[in-house]
Amino acid sequence: MSSHLFSRLEESIKNRKDTFLLTITDYPDEKLIGAKALLWPGGDFCTEASLLPLDVRDLITVHCNKLVTKKRSGTVRFMWKECLVECFAEYFPSPLHLIVAGAGHVCEPVAEMGRMLGFFVTVIDDRKEYANRERFPNADEVVCQSYLEYFRHVDISEKSYILLLTRGHKYDVISLNELLKRDCQAGYIGMIGSRRRISGVFEELQEDFRDESFENLYTPVGLDIGSETPAEIAVSIMAEILKVKNQKSGDSLSSQIKKFAKMGFHEGAGKWTKCSL
Amino acid sequence: MDQMQLIKRTLDIRKGGEKAALATIIRTKGSTPRKTGSRMIVFPCGRIEGTIGGGCGEAEVIEKAFQVIQTNTPTQKRVDLTKGLFYEDGGICGGIMDVFIEPI
Numbered sequence: 001m002s003s004h005l006f007s008r009l010e011e012s013i014k015n016r017k018d019t020f021l022l023t024i025t026d027y028p029d030e031k032l033i034g035a036k037a038l039l040w041p042g043g044d045f046c047t048e049a050s051l052l053p054l055d056v057r058d059l060i061t062v063h064c065n066k067l068v069t070k071k072r073s074g075t076v077r078f079m080w081k082e083c084l085v086e087c088f089a090e091y092f093p094s095p096l097h098l099i100v101a102g103a104g105h106v107c108e109p110v111a112e113m114g115r116m117l118g119f120f121v122t123v124i125d126d127r128k129e130y131a132n133r134e135r136f137p138n139a140d141e142v143v144c145q146s147y148l149e150y151f152r153h154v155d156i157s158e159k160s161y162i163l164l165l166t167r168g169h170k171y172d173v174i175s176l177n178e179l180l181k182r183d184c185q186a187g188y189i190g191m192i193g194s195r196r197r198i199s200g201v202f203e204e205l206q207e208d209f210r211d212e213s214f215e216n217l218y219t220p221v222g223l224d225i226g227s228e229t230p231a232e233i234a235v236s237i238m239a240e241i242l243k244v245k246n247q248k249s250g251d252s253l254s255s256q257i258k259k260f261a262k263m264g265f266h267e268g269a270g271k272w273t274k275c276s277l
Numbered sequence: 278m279d280q281m282q283l284i285k286r287t288l289d290i291r292k293g294g295e296k297a298a299l300a301t302i303i304r305t306k307g308s309t310p311r312k313t314g315s316r317m318i319v320f321p322c323g324r325i326e327g328t329i330g331g332g333c334g335e336a337e338v339i340e341k342a343f344q345v346i347q348t349n350t351p352t353q354k355r356v357d358l359t360k361g362l363f364y365e366d367g368g369i370c371g372g373i374m375d376v377f378i379e380p381i
Contacts, residue, residue, distance in 0.1 A: 001284060001287065001288070003288050006284060006285065006288055009281075009284075010281070013281070023301070023303075023377065023379075025303055025351075025353060025377045026353065030350060030351075033350075033351045033379075034351045034379045034380075073313045073314050074304075074313070075303050075304050075375075088301070088303040088304075088377060090280075090301075090313075090314045091314075092280075092281075
């Protein structure tokens with residue numbers, strides 16, 4: 001792949017745009033094999049050389065349409081000049097956006113782990129001494145702004161994962177107020193807090209919103225693994241976020257295996273459809 | 278985003294003038310250890326970066342990659358993991374995958 005095409009791909013992902021990387025993987029003329037291009041869901045096309053004639057590009061775009069709609073990688077085959085072309089279209093989804101509101105001590109390991117897990121991480125706090133690059137050298141974005149301003153204007157989609165780790169329940173109320181009245185709801189909103197703090201927040205919000213508004217709200221945050229330190233709490237929170245993202249139970253994997261083992265290994269083995277189980 | 282990192286590595290390798298091949302899983306059927314889009318870089322000395330699942334299947338691809346480096350011509354290799362549940366090296370996945378191998 002040329003460095004130009006790679007930087008286009010990198011830039012596209014950084015701007016949180018879904019992108020497809022195309023590679024010609026089979027064709028009688030060897031010069032064409034390995035040729036690469038980028039395709040965006042809107043139909044924009046970018047190729048590294050004049051290798052791909054216009055009519056092939058059009059054919060590729062048409063044939064990849066199904067994969068683009070389904071948002072998945074795959075290979076397509078079609079005829080061009082009476083020869084079979086095979087093209088591998090690889091889906092590079094725009095990364096999920098993790099917004100951590102409240103740059104206190106739990107935020108630090110959360111931001112680090114978020115990066116490790118491939119999220120685009122934004123840290124937001126209204127205090128300069130907390131929201132700064134020295135504290136969060138690896139976050140993708142560090143924003144020092146009021147919670148109200150930030151949550152009023154930030155792009156929200158099902159790819160947004162929001163954590164409210166603010167220093168007081170009034171900031172949670174301000175943030176949730178902005179988030180819940182949006183047309184487009186976030187995939188996950190987690191709010192840290194004691195039972196007392198949570199009931200305080202709900203009391204102030206429940207009059208303004210219907211019960212369905214709280215469907216994606218997880219509070220208190222995290223899975224029940226007995227976390228106490230900031231790092232432990234971060235593991236618990238990020239595990240819950242993965243559970244929601246991957247739509248899984250969050251149970252121990254061994255509990256499933258035990259069930260199969262009781263049936264006898266051979267019988268059970270046939271039912272494992274994935275190696276990763 | 279480790280796929281991105283491997284692609285980035287291929288750019289660095291090419292810049293350094295080193296010869297190598299990039300193997301990418303482009304199609305899978307049934308149960309395979311890694312999914313479509315998984316990548317592996319193979320160097321002429323046999324060193325690899327990344328993985329397409331390990332075991333005999335990966336070894337076959339590495340062999341083929343040496344050819345690709347020598348001939349400077351891309352090719353495809355089909356890896357068949359259906360040969361039996363208790364394959365000696367643990368290849369018990371039971372699927373088939375097609376791997377595209379291209380010179381870097």
